[in-house]
Amino acid sequence: MVCGAGIAGISTVYQLTRLRVGKVVLVDPESPMTVTSDKSSESYRNWWPSRPMVSLVNRSIDLLETYERDFGIGLGRRGYLFATAEDPSETIANAESISSLGAGPLRIDDAYRGGDLHWSEVPPGADILTDPDVITAWFPYLAQGVGAVLHVRRAGWFDSKRYGGALLDAATGVGAEVVHDRVVGVDVDGDGVRVIALGEGGRIATEVFVNAAGPGAAAVGNLVGDQLPLFTELHTKVMFRDHLGLVPRDAPMLLWADRQTLDWDAEEREALADDPDLAYLLGELPAMCHFHPEGGTESPWVVGQWSVATPRTAPVFPIPVDPMYAEVVLRGLATMIPRLAPYTEWLPSTTVDGGYYTRTESNHPLIGAGTHPGVFHVVGLGGFGLMASAAAGELAAQWITGGDLPDHADTFRPGRDEKPLVATSGRGQL
Numbered sequence: 001m002v003c004g005a006g007i008a009g010i011s012t013v014y015q016l017t018r019l020r021v022g023k024v025v026l027v028d029p030e031s032p033m034t035v036t037s038d039k040s041s042e043s044y045r046n047w048w049p050s051r052p053m054v055s056l057v058n059r060s061i062d063l064l065e066t067y068e069r070d071f072g073i074g075l076g077r078r079g080y081l082f083a084t085a086e087d088p089s090e091t092i093a094n095a096e097s098i099s100s101l102g103a104g105p106l107r108i109d110d111a112y113r114g115g116d117l118h119w120s121e122v123p124p125g126a127d128i129l130t131d132p133d134v135i136t137a138w139f140p141y142l143a144q145g146v147g148a149v150l151h152v153r154r155a156g157w158f159d160s161k162r163y164g165g166a167l168l169d170a171a172t173g174v175g176a177e178v179v180h181d182r183v184v185g186v187d188v189d190g191d192g193v194r195v196i197a198l199g200e201g202g203r204i205a206t207e208v209f210v211n212a213a214g215p216g217a218a219a220v221g222n223l224v225g226d227q228l229p230l231f232t233e234l235h236t237k238v239m240f241r242d243h244l245g246l247v248p249r250d251a252p253m254l255l256w257a258d259r260q261t262l263d264w265d266a267e268e269r270e271a272l273a274d275d276p277d278l279a280y281l282l283g284e285l286p287a288m289c290h291f292h293p294e295g296g297t298e299s300p301w302v303v304g305q306w307s308v309a310t311p312r313t314a315p316v317f318p319i320p321v322d323p324m325y326a327e328v329v330l331r332g333l334a335t336m337i338p339r340l341a342p343y344t345e346w347l348p349s350t351t352v353d354g355g356y357y358t359r360t361e362s363n364h365p366l367i368g369a370g371t372h373p374g375v376f377h378v379v380g381l382g383g384f385g386l387m388a389s390a391a392a393g394e395l396a397a398q399w400i401t402g403g404d405l406p407d408h409a410d411t412f413r414p415g416r417d418e419k420p421l422v423a424t425s426g427r428g429q430l
């Protein structure tokens with residue numbers, strides 16, 4: 001029995017049905033993929049500051065490629081392009097470090113192959129360009145003064161709803177069942193799991209219980225006697241309609257890798273300074289303001305995200321939306337792409353949504369066995385749950401069926417000694 005029909009639960013169910021383990025039931029009071037998993041920016045990258053994460057996401061991308069062939073999940077590979085106007089030595093040092101963790105070779109000003117290549121033709125690893133003329137020739141829309149770009153190649157975005165839907169259809173097509181209800185109790189002790197109690201009064205007998213409850217994972221962990229080291233952080237994104245056609249439709253994901261201070265006029269400064277909740281917008285804001293074009297070449301839509309304020313808070317739905325968020329992201333993006341400046345004067349049509357990153361201090365997920373026999377967790381997928389979900393579900397299924405575990409399994413074990421990860425880059429998270 002899998003609790004939670006977000007991408008973590010669906011991927012686990014899909015893998016279990018492939019292993020023909022017997023009856024699999026997915027329980028959730030909400031429709032599948034509607035709490036966090038449909039709020040993501042749908043992006044993926046194998047570029048992580050820890051070897052186990054590189055390994056997990058590389059495996060996940062291998063599986064996403066298989067799903068692209070089998071189901072068509074809109075997998076693109078334009079990469080993540082990190083632009084910096086600062087001394088590029090930090091960018092280069094970080095990239096060398098991540099490359100050495102298994103993320104692929106690093107080429108510096110060497111045989112760059114750009115353009116919108118098919119995913120199967122994109123070179124592995126990453127490229128760094130430091131020659132301003134070469135940078136301008138490939139990316140004429142970037143701000144003057146960009147001293148280096150890092151183009152991570154095993155990266156891009158995909159259609160996460162098609163992906164989740166395809167896996168769920170495949171699983172239910174071979175007998176998996178979806179039950180619309182809430183798990184409210186688990187009868188479990190040192191002898192194992194026996195019965196799950198549901199909110200509507202039903203009971204399901206099972207020997208295996210999988211916690212894939214996303215932002216509800218800590219509460220569900222408590223039901224099985226596991227205190228999981230999780231917290232939730234509010235993150236939002238903005239979709240905006242590029243009605244002036246200013247965004248290059250063939251662009252990669254574009255990220256401003258530097259911290260920045262926004263340029264407000266005197267009246268705006270005064271208003272912000274007077275509001276204790278917004279005064280922080282006058283100070284230096286984090287790095288990694290980013291966006292990518294959404295949809296095909298005809299689509300006017302763009303997805304932008306910037307983790308300017310990510311309060312740790314218990315999950316509340318509907319999420320509180322900061323009325324300044326869209327404007328702040330557009331202003332941040334205009335630093336990187338100056339031609340977007342008209343949108344900072346006259347905001348385009350925007351939609352802001354989001355959800356919670358359910359995280360651990362190390363930003364490593366918790367995947368594997370709980371304290372009692374028959375209990376498993378696949379939780380804590382932070383801001384990478386879509387990209388990591390294929391391998392996370394596979395790893396959960398390996399734990400459940402007693403299969404061979406990959407080298408990275410131990411790092412993600414729920415009972416591990418949890419410590420904050422000292423990231424190789426202090427430039428913030430995505």
Ligand SMILES: Cc1cc2nc3c(=O)[nH]c(=O)nc-3n(C[C@H](O)[C@H](O)[C@H](O)COP(=O)(O)OP(=O)(O)OC[C@H]3O[C@@H](n4cnc5c(N)ncnc54)[C@H](O)[C@@H]3O)c2cc1C
Binds near residue numbers: 028183354387
């Ligand atoms: C703004 C934003 C942008 C993001 N961008 C990206 C991105 O670009 N790439 C990426 O890889 N990731 C991204 N993420 C992260 C990604 O969306 C999440 O990591 C992922 O969706 C988590 O999936 P999940 O299945 O763990 O949780 P969810 O999708 O939240 O699913 C958990 C499910 O458990 C159910 N549940 C909870 N309690 C119970 C209970 N007691 N009984 C039954 N069911 C229960 C809930 O109803 C829910 O349906 C982003 C997230 C946000 C918020």
